[in-house]
Amino acid sequence: MKIVSELKEIKELCKSLKKQEKTIALVPTMGFLHAGHISLIKKAREKANIVIVSRFVNPTQFAPNEDLDAYPNDRERDHKATSEAGTDILFEPLATAMYNENHGAWVEVPELGKLLCGQTRPIHFRGVCTVVTKLFNLIQPDFAVFGKKDFQQLAIIRRMVRDLNMNVEIIAGDIIREDDGLAMSSRNAYLTKEERSLAPFIRKGLLLLAEKAKNGEHNANSLYVIFSQFIQEHIPQARIDYVKMIDKDELTELENLKDCAVVAVAVYLGKARLIDNILIESK
Ligand code: PAF
DSSP: OEEEOOHHHHHHHHHHHHHTTOOEEEEEEOSSOOHHHHHHHHHHHHHOSEEEEEEOOOGGGSOTTSSTTTOOOOHHHHHHHHHHTTOSEEEOOOHHHHSOTTOOOOOOOHHHHTSTHHHHOTTHHHHHHHHHHHHHHHHOOSEEEEETTSHHHHHHHHHHHHHTTOSOEEEEEOOOBOTTSOBOOGGGGGOOHHHHHHTHHHHHHHHHHHHHHHTTOOBHHHHHHHHHHHHHHHOTTOEEEEEEEEOTTTOOBOSBOSSEEEEEEEEEETTEEEEEEEEEEOO
16 A cells, blocks of 8 residues: 655646556545444445545544544554555545645535534535535545435535536445444444443434334324434433434435435534434335
């Protein structure tokens, strides 16, 4: 595995790979890799001749009150994990190289970016879209792989690629879970032992909604009450940021379930803000 940190070097390397008619799949990450990332790398491996993983904690997607400085980091472990997963090139630029001091250009999908997580993290998706565009410009990948856990991020990136005619195919990777159902996330590292033992109730609450929906409960507000009561009962110290039943493409909130919808949630537990989602069906 080749490790590249210079922007000029990754650009030239990718240009030369393209000249050799190699296809490239990119897996953008912020490091501290877990099995979820590894499954995205494996998906990328199936798609293209060359797999590039970026490892960059993007400062512009964090608000000043968020966890940029505390974001977990283990460079050596990431190098081992990416290499073992079959990565060809690991791109890990410095923030000072990625962003000029007077950086002033942004990419946004404002309609989708202001919903759900955008309510409590208003600049988040602008930062995500901007850094992903920068990575696409540097690497010119044929494919880019994103996880379905960050459901809103995936929908926003698909919309950005469609609306700006970007020449890359977006591939979605399934949510990878711990044995007890907790969705894998680098931020799970913030949980205390006790919080970690309670966190799987978020998934259990979502499974309960899926079951209720199948059995005829199609009203969004009733489903929200069921979820809130379940969380209150099993994780009293948790605070629900949102629970929303949404259209899977438009992300707009639905009042009643017709055929299928996504229920997306964000829950604060200790120092972590955990997100998860589930596809629910009416029959
Ligand atoms: O999902 C993430 O880890 C980040 O939002 C991404 C896509 C790597 C952009 O920084």
